[in-house]
């Protein structure tokens with residue numbers, strides 16, 4: 001049987017309906033899962049999320065069911081729900097699609113989470129540049145409230161739950177969940193020391209659930225069909241679908257919903273229904289998965305199945321779902337200069353390995369990009385910087401800033417060495 005290349009658990013109805021209309025959403029089955037959840041015990045909803053093996057879609061792939069269970073068992077109140085809609089990862093634009101085309105689905109997922117934890121309120125922290133989307137979400141919240149799905153006495157069950165939209169501060173690091181909460185509180189958006197976990201001391205140091213937009217948008221389908229069926233739609237280790245963002249030199253670019261474990265990277269890039277191959281008839285040189293903080297893969301890895309487990313085994317990752325495709329004309333050193341330049345710009349400066357390390361990496365890459373300037377010792381320094389930055393940086397930004405560099409070294413070592421001054425000349 002032909003594998004299923006596209007499966008619409010989340011994006012069904014995207015683009016076909018008025019996104020902020022409750023009626024239109026309900027005609028397509030909207031809010032049925034919320035009604036179902038309102039008659040379930042919180043423990044039973046969480047049991048379904050665990051059965052479904054839903055992994056967080058924001059990049060770190062943490063099991064959503066475990067996170068929810070942890071928060072449920074914390075007695076302190078009030079509890080808050082925070083939706084991470086910062087989407088600062090270059091090459092990633094899938095949360096944008098959900099918020100633009102299916103804001104009601106996101107709200108339904110958030111409200112179900114609110115019900116589970118009897119939460120006080122929810123905050124959606126939306127990337128600052130997504131101004132139009134912020135307005136759309138506010139309209140959707142108003143309409144959902146007017147129809148009795150948000151605000152006071154939801155579904156007549158005596159549950160009050162307001163949803164607020166916060167505009168992001170415009171820094172990539174504000175997508176890191178603890179930096180996000182600092183920023184939402186009006187502080188400088190820098191990461192916090194963990195533990196304590198955000199479930200214990202999150203927003204205003206109160207128990208908080210932070211999940212990504214896509215994670216919440218999975219909840220209506222998951223609750224509607226039940227954990228087992230949801231799991232079966234994906235990979236045995238991670239149920240459901242994943243929104244992947246194809247960009248760069250692939251012929252087709254955009255967001256595609258694929259069943260986890262249902263396609264290979266080759267299909268993602270070459271299948272006519274997905275990437276459609278390389279534009280201009282050129283050859284693939286490499287692909288960069290999961291965002292700037294993810295690893296780079298080479299053509300000999302194209303038969304890897306797109307699942308959390310298989311990609312990890314191959315030294316790659318799902319991350320944010322970004323699939324940046326680069327053709328043979330691209331210099332790996334120039335590409336990495338772009339990646340490192342991004343991290344220099346986005347480092348918050350709190351810790352030395354990231355603040356200084358990225359600059360040092362950039363300087364060496366600059367030397368490597370012209371013939372006869374770098375010496376062999378520069379390559380050794382580069383290797384040491386990779387190790388030090390990933391081991392000693394304070395947060396995920398610095399820890400993963402050299403993931404692309406490290407993986408590129410394995411696949412394209414000859415390009416790193418090509419311009420190095422021979423020992424005799426040095």
Ligand SMILES: Cc1cc2nc3c(=O)[nH]c(=O)nc-3n(C[C@H](O)[C@H](O)[C@H](O)COP(=O)(O)O)c2cc1C
Nearest residue numbers: 056057058084087088175176177211212215396397
């Ligand atoms: C530097 C950095 C940036 C991040 N940016 C985002 C982001 O834009 N959106 C997001 O959902 N998660 C982002 N994350 C991951 C979050 O810290 C966190 O894991 C996520 O919001 C948890 O939600 P999930 O379990 O549903 O994935 C980022 C992490 C780091 C280290």
Ligand code: SF4
Nearest residue numbers: 349350351354395398
């Ligand atoms: S690793 Fe350090 S400097 Fe870099 S963003 Fe995190 S806290 Fe800031």
